[in-house]
Amino acid sequence: MGISYAAQAAEKTAIEAKTGQLAIQDRPVLWTAKREQLIREYAKKHYGREMVTIVPQAVVVHWTASHSAESTYKWFYKEDYADGTLNVGSQFLVDRDGTIYRLASETALCRHIIGYNWCAIGIENVGGVNNAEDLTEEQLLANIKLIRYLQAKYPTIHHVFGHYQQDIARKSGLYREKVAGYRSIKQDPGPAFMKGLAMALADEKLVLYGE
Numbered sequence: 689m690g691i692s693y694a695a696q697a698a699e700k701t702a703i704e705a706k707t708g709q710l711a712i713q714d715r716p717v718l719w720t721a722k723r724e725q726l727i728r729e730y731a732k733k734h735y736g737r738e739m740v741t742i743v744p745q746a747v748v749v750h751w752t753a754s755h756s757a758e759s760t761y762k763w764f765y766k767e768d769y770a771d772g773t774l775n776v777g778s779q780f781l782v783d784r785d786g787t788i789y790r791l792a793s794e795t796a797l798c799r800h801i802i803g804y805n806w807c808a809i810g811i812e813n814v815g816g817v818n819n820a821e822d823l824t825e826e827q828l829l830a831n832i833k834l835i836r837y838l839q840a841k842y843p844t845i846h847h848v849f850g851h852y853q854q855d856i857a858r859k860s861g862l863y864r865e866k867v868a869g870y871r872s873i874k875q876d877p878g879p880a881f882m883k884g885l886a887m888a889l890a891d892e893k894l895v896l897y898g899e
């Protein structure tokens with residue numbers, strides 16, 4: 689037991705050493721009064737209250753199902769979606785090499801996961817085309833760093849889960865949705881990536897799920 693504990697501690701220290709520095713590049717999407725109005729409408733319809741900003745209680749991890757940060761940025765840039773509602777988007781985007789882009793204010797409500805946008809910061813990772821579990825080690829380390837940064841900044845954050853864990857994450861008590869039957873099936877960002885995050889991040893203050 690002593691040996692295994694030491695090995696775990698060594699691993700943790702190695703991870704912390706690698707994640708000691710965090711660089712974030714601001715690359716905001718289009719943000720006008722129109723987006724804020726669309727956010728209010730979305731929040732009213734799905735959560736029953738008009739709100740533009742959130743008190744973060746969870747971090748939700750995704751993959752983009754696209755090949756490049758550039759294409760995802762272009763996709764998120766517009767304020768409205770094809771059906772005239774709030775466009776999808778997330779606060780953060782992590783490129784294949786681990787570069788972290790901040791696309792919106794950390795406490796702005798972004799549309800990235802049904803049921804939790806009112807309280808969750810989203811991290812999109814470039815990859816996962818055709819549901820291939822291909823996120824990189826650089827992305828894993830960047831996500832660990834970014835989540836530690838967010839946890840330190842917002843002590844209200846106690847939950848981290850992947851988009852595909854949206855149902856098991858209802859255990860958090862954070863799920864809210866007023867539109868009956870509004871849901872989608874997701875596989876991102878894959879169990880291997882979430883296992884890596886759970887190994888590095890699970891502690892007495894953060895809840896993650898094993899599968």
Ligand SMILES: [Zn+2]
Nearest residue numbers: 750751851876
């Ligand atoms: Zn997703």
